[in-house]
């Protein structure tokens with residue numbers, strides 16, 4: 001239990017002060033609670049030994065101060081508790097999100113989208129909603145019972161000892177429950193992750209679901225995940241209920257024992273009537289807060305496993321640790337003996353390549369040969385396993401990721417647009433750009449006219465993933481933001497789809513604006529791009545099998561000439577005119 005409490009405290013980070021304040025006020029609340037017992041004690045003395053005005057006034061004062069104190073302390077404690085929960089988790093979400101930018105892409109291969117989404121949404125949400133309140137209730141419950149026990153010892157050591165026995169028995173039940181819950185908490189968390197993953201997959205694949213008319217079967221996975229989550233949650237409850245009941249039983253039993261013993265001691269003559277009455281009334285109050293703590297403490301393991309999960313993501317090694325803010329003297333890119341594999345799947349074996357500043361490289365090759373991977377290695381989305389890649393003569397691993405990536409504008413074939421205004425989507429390339437700058441690049445990327453035809457122009461909010469724009473329009477928006485970034489190196493995965501003849505010339509004009517006077521690396525699908533490139537490399541079987549200009553390569557027998565003649569249709573690579 002202490003480990004879990006410690007973890008919550010550590011998790012609070014910058015908000016530990018507010019958490020301590022909340023705990024302190026909940027303890028003060030306990031002290032004000034004692035005022036009730038003191039007032040009761042005075043009333044009983046008054047009733048048995050004669051009521052005086054002094055006793056009445058003092059009792060009333062104690063009650064008023066106690067009630068007001070409790071209200072004030074509750075307010076501050078609850079407010080701080082909500083504040084700490086919200087802020088510590090908001091900070092953690094931002095921190096984890098920031099860190100993810102610097103994680104190797106391999107991390108995202110090994111961890112499903114569902115698991116990561118679940119971690120930053122529901123798992124952190126669990127911590128946000130429960131951790132501070134559980135910590136405060138548990139600490140409060142224990143301090144409350146300890147304070148009361150001390151007071152009981154002050155009145156009668158035998159009753160004090162009974163209180164100690166109650167605490168001890170409660171701890172035994174509670175630690176048994178904590179042990180039992182450890183395994184189930186993990187299982188429940190996994191079920192939760194699977195559920196988020198299945199839901200995401202279902203929603204993301206909705207167009208496929210509809211187009212294949214598979215509504216009935218396709219959500220089978222989601223149904224299974226829901227069922228699994230139900231089973232785990234129910235199991236959790238079923239396990240806790242007997243222990244929770246045992247805790248309650250133990251505390252109630254001791255309360256009743258305190259009452260009976262007090263009466264017995266009074267009848268034997270070893271306790272005064274006042275003390276006896278006081279103990280009888282107090283016996284119902286002694287364990288009230290501990291009982292609440294017991295009710296909440298079952299959540300400690302759940303919170304602990306949630307915190308462990310979030311910390312595990314947060315502690316994943318990032319790529320940026322030894323990077324420096326280097327400004328490359330030129331944009332020469334050099335690959336020396338580069339080998340790379342995805343796990344066991346070898347993609348490149350000792351490849352060498354040189355792309356001088358302000359030249360154009362066209363990468364061609366069959367589907368799955370590694371064209372995208374090569375671009376990803378140059379932009380350090382992945383680290384090479386052996387060999388090196390340099391930019392301006394410096395190994396790209398010696399740059400900070402921010403500094404390295406500031407040199408690249410990357411346009412992917414599958415464009416992702418954020419659920420934000422068109423203007424902000426373009427501004428993503430340069431967050432401090434003015435409206436005029438945004439319009440200027442939109443014109444260059446041939447977007448301005450279709451943007452102005454939209455109901456709110458640049459302020460039109462596009463649906464998630466750009467759902468309300470055509471494929472070609474999305475492409476041009478992504479080119480506009482790349483033009484705005486104005487990085488000296490452009491990596492471009494040419495669109496093979498979403499280009500109809502009307503869009504074609506606009507898209508071409510946009511690409512020409514983007515690539516003008518830059519070092520350009522293109523995954524080329526168009527004969528025109530390939531023809532105009534300063535250098536063409538053909539990738540196949542983990543190697544660069546051919547390199548040269550269009551004129552040189554078309555004369556050589558080999559994959560390139562075959563492709564030009566569209567003889568290798570079956571490999572899945574073709575050039576469009």
Ligand SMILES: Nc1ncnc2c1ncn2[C@@H]1O[C@H](COP(=O)(O)OP(=O)(O)OP(=O)(O)O)[C@@H](O)[C@H]1O
Nearest residue numbers: 109342345347365366367368369370371372373374
């Ligand atoms: N993130 C990844 N994890 C594991 N394997 C991957 C990953 N990305 C690509 N691969 C595999 O690496 C190989 C090369 O993929 P890559 O996308 O680089 O090829 P490509 O030449 O760009 O293909 P295409 O022309 O079809 O886009 C493929 O076999 C692919 O399945």
